[in-house]
Amino acid sequence: MPFSSLKKRLGNYLAQEGKKPGEGPPDLDQLWRDFNQRLNGLFGGGKNRGSNSGGGGNGGSGGDMKGAGFTFGAVAAVAVLVWLASGAFIVQEGQTGVVTTFGRFSHVTPAGFNWRWPYPIQGNEIVNMSSVxxxxxxxxxxxxxxxxxxxxxxxxxxxxxxxxxxxxxxxxxxxxxxxxxxxxxxxxxxxxxxxxxxxxxxxxxxxxxxxxxxxxxxxxxxxxxxxxxxxxxxxxxxxxxxxxxxxPEQVQAAFDDAVKAGQDRERQKNEGQAYANEVVPKARGAASRLLQEAEAYRAMTVQNATGNADRFKSVLAEYQKAPAVTRDRMYLDTMQQIFSNTSKVMVDSKAGSNLLYLPLDKLIAQVAATEARANSVTAPPPAAVLLPPEPTPEASRRDSRSRESSRDREGR
Known part of the structure; x- marks a missing residue:
């Protein structure tokens, strides 16, 4: 019963007795009996109210003791219910409940509504298993x-x-x-x-x-x-x-310098490697080309030598059959090869010792060049013909020897 309601009822009781609050001490026994009666009425004890009030002094005292016992039992029952209810607990999803009996591990409870014996018999702890x-x-x-x-x-x-x-x-x-x-x-x-x-x-x-x-x-x-x-x-x-x-911070600056030096070293190594990657293939290509050219030159030289040897063998066979004819033919072929690459000079032996130089090959080439320039619109005028210098005495002696050898061959 609330204290304010009890105070109000106490004031009403004193007013009925003709006393005002504060005018003398109240009758505590009567107050206690009235409180028990009203409490019994709340818990179903109203049936015995008339008999208790109609009895004598001893009967009233026994009723009060019985009402007090009933009240204590009701309060104890409520306390037991509250104590038992305190054993209920809820375990959320991702959590695990651990129940102990008198401080020792008993069992583990899953997520949801769970119950264990209240304190001090059992206790529980909830552990979050899903959080990181x-x-x-x-x-x-x-x-x-x-x-x-x-x-x-x-x-x-x-x-x-x-x-x-x-x-x-x-x-x-x-x-x-x-x-x-x-x-x-x-x-x-x-x-x-x-x-x-x-x-x-x-x-x-x-x-x-x-x-x-x-x-x-x-x-x-x-x-x-x-x-x-x-x-x-x-x-x-x-x-x-x-x-x-x-x-550590104390050596950070020195360490940074060492790191930069290492980076510079790696950069230079990479640059050198890049240069090597660029130069080495070129050098290898040049070496391979030189090897191929040398191999081709070797093959050509061997083939030429082999051909010359074969030709010499064939000439030798013919020479052994007709030595004079073969020798003259070889001489004429050689002179033809020589004169094809030199300037020609015509000499009239009957005219005396005067030598007339007439470069026919150069004149023919000059005429051909002149005709080609004439056909071109922007061609420059032809250059003046320059006569070769007069032959020296040494050249005259060589020509005389050549003529004498020619006469000797004609005589044979």
Whole structure:
């Protein structure tokens, strides 16, 4: 019954007794009996109200005790119902309920409405199994907020690197997550730091900084999973992300200079390789062409020599049959070949010692050139004919010897 209603009823009772509130102490026994009667009326005790009021003093006292017992039972029943109702709980989708009996694990409940014995007999904890959790190593919040004690690591070649990375994981066993380790989240963080230090410690600095970033992350994830399974942590590592890998800030400038020098070296090597790729094929082509030309020249020379040898053999056979005729024929062929490439001079031996030089071949060529220029509109006028210089005494002696040898052959 609300306190305000009880106060109102108490005021009405005092008014009926001819007293006002505040005028003397009320009769507590009467107030208690009136309260019990009204409470019994609320819970179905109105049938005994007349008999209780009609009895004597002892009968009234017994009725009051009986009403008080009934009231206590009703209150106790309500309290028991409320206590039992406190054992109901709801597990959402993607969550798992873990029930304990006197602090010891009892069973796991699925998603939905569940009930267990109320406290202090049983208790429950709800674990979110679907959410992805993360732990940060080497930084907190952002890469700028570094944790030097976690980020600085030693490589195999005794260099120091600064690494910040994050680990994402999910839970695959709620019971192991709650009861296998005292501090589950702290265990995951310590395992992540241990795994990355072991992976970096067996790798060289250049490998960690450049080409080995993906392998470092993969090896760290695998090693973490092995250690966490050994601890029965109930954790499944889903991803390891390297946020930043760099040398310490104290040597960053020197390291950048070394990196630039290495880049310049690679650039020059690439330029040299490109030049070699351009020059070497050309040189190989030229060498191949020279080899082919040499091979062709060799074949031509061999063929010419073979032909000359065959011709000489055929001439020898004819020479052996008729030596004089063959010799004269060879002489005439040779002179024809020689005179075809030299200037011709006609000499009249009867005219005396005066030599008249008449270059017939040049005159014929000059006439042909003149006719060709005449046929052209823009052709320049023909050049003046230049006579060759007079022959020297040495040339005259050679001509005399030639004529004498010719007369000797005619005499034979």
């Amino acid at each position: 959790r993360s732990v940060e190593i080497g930084y907190r919040g952002s890469a700028k907020t570094k944790m030097a004690s976690e980020a600085l690591m030693l490589t195999e070649d005794e260099n120091i690197v600064d690494i910040q990375f994050a680990v994402q994981y999910k839970l695959n066993d709620a019971v192991k997550w709650l009861y296998s380790n005292r501090d589950a989240e702290g265990t995951v963080q310590q395992v992540a730091e241990t795994a990355i230090r072991e992976v970096v410690g067996r790798s060289k600095m250049d490998f960690v900084l450049y080409e080995g970033l993906g392998k470092v992350a993969t090896d760290t994830q695998q090693l973490m999973q092995v250690i966490l399974d050994r601890y029965d942590s109930g954790v499944l590592v889903t991803n390891v992300t390297l946020q930043g890998v760099q040398p």
